[in-house]
Amino acid sequence: MLIVKKFGGTSVGNKERIFNVARRCIKDYQEGHDVVVVLSAMGKYTDDLITLAEDINEKPPKREMDMLFTIGEQMSVALMGMAMNKLGVPAVSLNAFQVAMHTTSAHGNARIKRIDTDRIRRELDNRKIVIVTGFQGINKYDDYTTLGRGGSDTTAVALAAALHADACEIFTDVDGVYTADPRKVPTARKLKEITYDEMLDLATLGAGVLHNRSVELAKKYGVPLVVRSSLNENEGTVVKEEVTVERMLISGVALDTDAVRIAVIGIKDKPGMAFKLFNALAVKNINVDVILQSIGRNGMKDISFTIDGKDLEDAIAVLEANRARLGYQEIHSERNIAKLSIVGAGMMSNPGVAAKMFESLFSAGVNINMISTSEIRITVLINENEGVRAMNAVHDAFDLAD
């Protein structure tokens, strides 16, 4: 078997942990498998590099920032190579140039285009464990790029796809994918299996175990993904196309408290206004999520929508710059909101799921501000301070408890 194993920064944060990871990889190797290991930068090293850079230049050029960032993973893989050697196993570390890991040109937010597998194959054929830098790539100009937050997950999945790996294991500090965040819902249960689509919705909704681009990629290439703990030998959660066991109505409940709501009040009720509004935001790369439009009255209507909290300042600036074109009366913004979502492939064939969710919220006395749905997801907007209570209520209503 060819196994790709990805370990995050916490898992390689110090000497002991580096040796723990080395031993885990060596175990598979000694069972005769080909092992490719993908590593992030150690602990908070990437944050340290940001501090170092911003001390020099508060707005460092992104190209030079990527040049700096990439040393983090190179440090991890070199030290891992030394650790495996110390344990008597041949290993070789490779950076993005050595692999080579070709990406688009966008510094800080590149996408993987193509991976040369020759070097990795050759090293595996020589019975070496291959240790690859996560998060980083090179673009067509031969410059370093980085893949953005959670990018090492994407590196691992892309490598697994390119190498036609038999398994891609993402090691994290939790045991797998849960029906809800166990820190907020004590009765949350670990899932044995989940579909790519469900995982994608959970990832996008802030369940945070996997980076959503890595799940997209796994789905696209059918990479068998396992999410498991780097701290124990528990089985983890398998992410795949079709769930074979314990088919459930819904797989998980996610709560996202990063969202903010903007209400644009008294916009003219004529065609094209919504387009103008959201186009202005889109050109600034501001992602709009749940949208609610009031019915027009006296030639006026209101449009509310949610965006990520980090984009609030930019969004307000865009709206104010376009005040004349949009002709609205005022803008309100509200940070005290939360997005509560349920996700499940099962809901496609089961009417009444939404009703059940709304009923449970009503029983818990939680007010719903806005609603948005997709085929396998229902999202409601509620007050942030009711978030955890609402999450538990919904989790109970769908019998997700352990």
Add this chain to the structure above:
Amino acid sequence: MLIVKKFGGTSVGNKERIFNVARRCIKDYQEGHDVVVVLSAMGKYTDDLITLAEDINEKPPKREMDMLFTIGEQMSVALMGMAMNKLGVPAVSLNAFQVAMHTTSAHGNARIKRIDTDRIRRELDNRKIVIVTGFQGINKYDDYTTLGRGGSDTTAVALAAALHADACEIFTDVDGVYTADPRKVPTARKLKEITYDEMLDLATLGAGVLHNRSVELAKKYGVPLVVRSSLNENEGTVVKEEVTVERMLISGVALDTDAVRIAVIGIKDKPGMAFKLFNALAVKNINVDVILQSIGRNGMKDISFTIDGKDLEDAIAVLEANRARLGYQEIHSERNIAKLSIVGAGMMSNPGVAAKMFESLFSAGVNINMISTSEIRITVLINENEGVRAMNAVHDAFDLAD
């Protein structure tokens, strides 16, 4: 003009120093010159990396060690790129892959074979300052290599040769090349000019301002080299083929206290014994310097030689392993010795230089143990505790004082 400027680790050791270097380079750039900057790792960062590695594996594989080392210069060049950008000047940092800097395969001690200049030329044509990682290269397997101690000097000279640079400036923490180490000889004087050959002898003899391989390379390709201070604007010392001003009998006095002497006593006085002895050392890469062989007596002779202090343990081991073949009676080693050398292209055409040196040592009451000469150098072996006194005596005798 195309100028290559090299700054060592101390010169980029913190934020202020990074900006100082940036401003110095920008000054040349704004005068219309093309500027290529070669940097070492910041301050003691390379030592920190060694500590990090040895904590994992006290004998780390050299290939992985080079993979770790190379992040040091990458950090320096990325931060320098940010600093120059902050000062409003376009700059681009390049590592060994991006240049590309091709070397031999020997990890930790590679030699530069070939430098692709396309990328650097292109960036210079776009009026960017190009910042290159010193000390590192890539071998034919696409693995990182490093050039050994002082390697960044060699990177700078090799780049200057490949780019046909008009000047190669090596910035250091002293003002230039002195007639003797100013910390030991208070009257030492800075030289305006020195020949490659003299510089080479001084570098090899431990004068330490430049790495000897960089001088060899400069001589081979006729690279005009300047050694100057990173702390002030003083003129420095020009290293070139022929000295045009202030032609002096000797250019400098060097003292090397790292040498140790080994005496092999009672070796058989028959042909081939010296060959066997030194061949045994050569195959272990132990460099032998001054050699003295006694005249045979009773079918026996003694052979004394000096080696670098770090090789003493290995040399003793080699000699003991070959005791039967060499048939000697005993081995002595002596650490309390120093090599005092005078270097000067002028001595070739001036007999009596050696006599003058010996006379000054005699007057100072310094005993000479061994003597070795080349065309432009005379070296004597003396007791280490008389080293500084002897150095001053010779410096005075040749009127080198300021």
